[in-house]
Amino acid sequence: MTTHNIGIIMNGVTGRMGTNQHLIRSIKAIREQGGVTLPSGDILMPDPILVGRQEHKVRALAEKHGISRWSTDLDACLANDSDTIYFDSQTTAHRAASIKKAIAAGKHIYCEKPTADSLAESLELARLAREAGVKNGVVQDKLFLPGLIKLKRLVDSGFFGRILSVRMEFGYWVFEGDWQPGQRPSWNYRKEDGGGIIVDMFAHWRYVLDNLFGEVKSVSCLGVTHIPERVDEQGKPYEATADDAAYATFELEGGIIVQANSSWAVRVNRDDLLTIQVDGTEGTAVAGLRDCKVQHRVNTPKPVWNPDIPNPFKFLEQWQEVPDNQIFDNGFKVQWELFLKHVATDSPFPWDLLEGAKGTQMAELGLQSWSERRWIDVPELKL
Template sequence: MTKRIGIIMNGVTGRMGTNQHLIRSIKAIREEGGVLLSSGERLLPDPILVGRNETKLKALAEAHGIERWSTNLEAALADDYNEIYFDAQTTVRRAASIRQAIEAKKAIYCEKPTATSFEESLELANLVKEAGLKNGVVQDKLFLPGLLKLKRLVDAGFFGKLLSVRMEFGYWVFEGDWQPGQRPSWNYRKEDGGGIIVDMFAHWRYVIDNIFGEVRSVSCLGVTHIDERIDEQGNPYKATADDAAYATFELDNGAVVQANSSWTVRVNRDDLLTIQVDGTEGSAVAGLRDCKTQHRVNTPKATWNPDIENPHRFLDQWDEVPGNQDFDNGFKVQWELFLKHIAEDAPFPWDLFEGAKGTQLSELGLQSWEERRWIEVPEIKA
């Protein structure tokens, strides 16, 4: 038996909304016949694509076999058939639409940041809680194969006492002059909600909290390395937002996390994101899909001697962590979990309060940069 569930998908004409949420998640789930529930029933998503551009919406719906689309959010929210509101708009538009969905008594699922300020993110979380609505925030990197392997190592006690984590993220985003930039221009305008701290610290908060330990303080330096770029129409504009951030986080368990985030770095590592974790018993290095380890008993005795050729091939002295399972698209996996949460009250801990934590860390990172000092991270209670 198959049950259909109406989902308002607002803002999916953008790159992330189209590729990850519509094509690789909702469309893929539909092609599989829906999400299998514990009752044996299948829950089939029935999306209605909502946005401001009728031409884009119609073309997107036709390209992917979606029957419903609309430029009228109010009408979609008024339809009782639509039980879920999903938001993948730009950050500056998200909070107002979520408020409308709360008033319409819809379950809420949205991208992060959930709002442009921590105050509003926390307010939205409380409004949803008071309304008794099920809700969730996309925290896709928790479902990456490399990070799932890291989490497996942490849970197994592989590292012993956790000492430090080094995160390197980024790549070169072209300025738009001799090659088009591969990120939208609003990312580089502070007034439009841009900036790598606002973008990435929401990710780093849930990655660190869920895998390594709760963040308790932050020291951050943001930089705008490239101060002029070319937009999608070929016009130069002033880059007013940070395009790189260099941060240190202290965790409640005493571990130290260093996180470099940059859209102005050329990649000389195994992946766009690499995370090295060091502990008393062993170390690991993870990328988006792969993870390798070095246990204390296999650690070579390195010595500093620049007068001789290096006798070690350090990169060859690590062991691959096997997958031991098939890894599906992380966005799709979390969508399936959220749909099960709606249909049968399955656990889903990644709610709007978790989303607010990400916005909080972004704000405190910006404050640390402005004031050039360490900032404590207060606990948020749901």
């Protein structure tokens, strides 16, 4: 058994998602568990270098988590042949330019989504990576949530029969920042800085729908800015120029209809921050982030509309939990391990930059639908 170090340039990990999910719960956790075991029995050990624009932040982050290498000089990091993977979790506005540099330097690419500000640029990244022959992947973390894994298990087993419709409810109340600090950064609410819930969430909905139920064929979307003014991290009021809610309908292959509500201005009266209800001819399931409950055709109650008498049914008690049947690790960590194995052994990794471009496409079409107030067909993407 041999341990192989694999150098990873991690750019933009001083942000909330980069720090918590990618550094602490993924790369640091992989190092602490002793690396990734390859089919040969050898061990792949991540060796990260943290990169950021602000020296005091990146240095403090590295010291806090026992990471020996850090830098504010991305070009110097890209010139180091020992670091073979470039990871990017910067804000979207900075991502594409840095990825282009990394591709030109021959680095394998792994990055957050959206991969770029526009579909044209997202496709350019995918094309450049293909032409350079570098391996590439995009974070599609929700596919690895326990609730969605259980949902996929039900789909693959034929539990639903013919799937009819999907209802997705996502969101929570993000405080405006005046009397309580907001839970999301202020740039999320400025269109000029790449903000907006359509840009943020439609990339997720695209890969969730494509991978679980069928390819998205068309979309109708209405975006709204419910809270027109918020207060930033310095306590200064600012105009919210980006959408904080989106109400969308998607049509999938096979005629499946999806209704998806996404909102940072909604109070939660459901089991989780994200719930997905799938109705089929043979059964229904409702999944959250970790749990999933089902109701089969033979267990479905037979209510009759009669508001003149008390409701005789306790609907919420008529569902059965899908068991875990396995240990679920952090979804970001699981996908990191798959990508590292992909780089080292060429094992399959279908979530590449072209798949990431589909998410950017979905956001653009959602914004176009909102602007033009009509249904938009989803063209097939090719390089």
